[in-house]
Amino acid sequence: MENQQTARKKIIFSGIQPTGVMTLGNYLGAVKNWVALQEEYHCCYSIVNLHAITIRQDAKALRENTLAAYALLLACGIDPEKSIAFIQSHVQAHAELSWVLSCYTQFGELSRMTQFKDKSARHADNVNAGLFTYPVLMAADILLYQADLVPVGIDQKQHLELARDIAQRFNGLYGNVFTLPDGYIPKLAAKxxxxxxxxxxxxxxDDNPKAFVAILxxxxxxxxxFKSAVTDSETQVAYREGKDGINNLMSxxxxxxxxTFQVIEDEFAGKGYGEFKLAVGEAVAETLRPVRERFDAYMKEKAYLEDCYRKGAEKAQALSQRTLDKVYKKVGFLAK
Structure with a gap:
């Protein structure tokens, strides 16, 4: 009965790169929402380390950062019993489907991707083919799991649209192979x-370390x-146009x-920015404290982490293999 209920849940896929640093923005804008989604959806969450190597990586650092990113997912509240939490390179189907889909993606489509243009400008010494075909691998990540919904920010919206275009093209040729994914924008996504x-x-x-808060x-x-956060020349804590710094802190x-913003305005009426910035800093520190404590505990339990990501990869492989087998049959590959 439980399996039937799970099967009726919509599927969500999302991935995060093993960069070694997750910011408060990543947490409040994405990962915190992922935790809530586990109760309502069948969730697949991946540390997308195949994507990471479009930029040159130190091998030792990438291994360490991948493990740390996985531990951080669990520390933030991703439950490996409720969700499929895995490392992308442990599931071969991602690379295999990416190759097939690249043969159904037009050169012109990829050349129009704004992220490719931006990253090429930033990494002009290493504009590689992987950077160019990155959106195809992202499409494979999503389509492998027949994802109904994909939590995306504005910077990834174009990639999701391409994934839909590729899926529609493939379905048009071979029948209903892929679910067409929609973007998922949470109601309370904090920007x-x-x-x-x-x-x-x-x-x-950011070049200025004071500009961002790392989750750890x-x-x-x-x-x-937060005490050194930029505000404005006024003294009123109020959410309105032209008060970008205060608006950000209130958010x-x-x-x-x-x-709510109204409650915050009332709470700090007649008080200065110094008091407000301190309150925001203390509230954020207290919110992140259990995450940091759980992360430290997980990093001391390497065997547990290994067991979790191996089991996660087994579940992901089983699910993704169904899609890959169907694709291989449709394009005419001989069965093993």
Missing amino acids: VMSLQDPTKKMSKS DKPETIIKK IYSAVTGK
């Missing part, structure tokens, strides 16, 4: 901006970063406390 330039998204690649930062570091405070 977290830079603490030093609140017109820009918070990013781990110590409480004193988090509070210090963050609302996301970690559940308080």
